[in-house]
Amino acid sequence: MSMIRLLCAECMKTFLKKRTYLGFLIILVVVPLVEIAMKIEGGRFTEASLRSFHQDFFFIGSLFNGWFVAHQLMNSLWVHIPLLISFVAGDQLAGEATAGTYRLLLIRPVSRTRIFLAKYLTTLAYAIIFVSFLGVFSIGLALLLMGTGDLLVFRGGILVLPASDVAWRFFAAYILAGWSMATIATIAFFFSSFVENAIGPIVATMGVLIVLLIVGVLPGEYFEAIRPYLFTSHLNVWMGLFAEPVDWSDIVRSLAWLGGTSVVFAAAAWAIFVRKDILT
């Protein structure tokens, strides 16, 4: 019961804060802008991409539809959405230090571990709610504006997934994206545990993400050898669902790797938090 109370208190703090909704606001502005622009541009983008295939294939109907646009928007999960998530996750602990409110919280007869747990679960809840919102809003609006149809996927070559086989893939892809973004949120939360301003964790999280993404695409044997061990190589786990056939073992391996990364960073954050001297 007391854990639920703590969780409610943390949710109240997080979801009554204006900055929590900044990410939602950005999505509410950017997603319609992108989707309306793509609708205006029409099929030019797909036509250009498919030009070389027209000699060998004959396409019936329009492959430029709501599913296609929603799939393109999922690419924001590489950098843009992590940035917005770290904005809130990085503030969870560092924000208390900055505001001086650790002195209110940590003199109470409740263990630091429980407080940590309540804060971490709230952070994960935020990340999942945010990704779900992105999914529902971007897919819903795209289908509303551009209708349904077969999904054209560019990945190495081209793949056309029939309209009847697409919805479940998006649903599952956003669940996997939620898992990926939970890892990003955990890393931001970890950085938040040992600094006393909220900017540090955001910069540190994005720094780690961008550096590892760059390392992940550098050529050379050495980089190829370490690539499978970088969590950033598994962030795109959701992409695996837009393949035929779906390589489930690859997806499970990526989920495990991301989960392991989250456990390591969360454990490190916990160890820092419970031993931390509150001097602010």
Next chain:
Amino acid sequence: MSPVVQTFSLSKTFGKRTAVRNLNLEVFPRDVFGFLGPNGAGKSTTIRMMLSLIRPTAGDVRLFGRSVLTERSHALARVGGIVEKPDFYLYLSAVRNLEIIGALCGGVKRSRIFEVLELVGLRERAFDKVKTFSHGMKQRLGIAQALLNDPELVVLDEPTGGLDPQGMKEIRDLINHLARERGKTVFLSSHLLPEIELVANRMAIIHKGDLVVQGSVADLLDSGEQKVIFRGTPSNRIRRLLAARKSLVRAVQRVGTEIHATMEFRHIPDLVKILVRNGVRLEAVIPRRSLEDFFLSMTESSSVA
């Protein structure tokens, strides 16, 4: 009577700097315990260790007989406090802030939230965001949150800091009310001796991390040598007349234009009568207790440093 607060050789070092060294304190039930020291003496570090915000380098703190280090939740269950300036979630109302703190105390009834707001005179502002509060109101809200779980021990770290004289008096009245009418034990830190003298029955002085003295306020302030400063003209005659009364005055010393006499305060009326009768024009007679002198010298030296 077992102590409410007990520290055992409590020490804290930050790098090479020792903030608190081998501190042994005892606070008993229903005490208003003044914890006095100049700025930077180690008061807040001690309070932070008492309330488990920082871990001691050595030693232990026991609250109600329970170690803060090994039985933290039990030790803090009957404690409320403010550590330094009261900070809140500024974007939330006073009620929401207290709801959050209540959740950390295992849940408190809404009626209790309004009760403590009433006690500190913030009932009318209960639903206003804390960012609209003045410093004095935040200070009072700080006391409200400290009392939320109806604690037996209330720890107040410089609760009158930054307040105007009226605000300081209100806080003093509240502390007296808590101690005398509600039976709370109050641990009050301050760098102002008069403030402690007005409300505390027991006190300790800490300086550069070391405990200087501990005991009842009355005993400590009346113990040791008492000094009286005489200002007037002609000062030579004051010195001569005082020096001649060896049964009343133990020592006489000129300090600038003042004459400092070591003596008991109860002899002041007799000596004033003698001086006036001998044509001395007295401007001031200032009784100074040795502890006061000692504390003033400490604060002066630390402010110079």
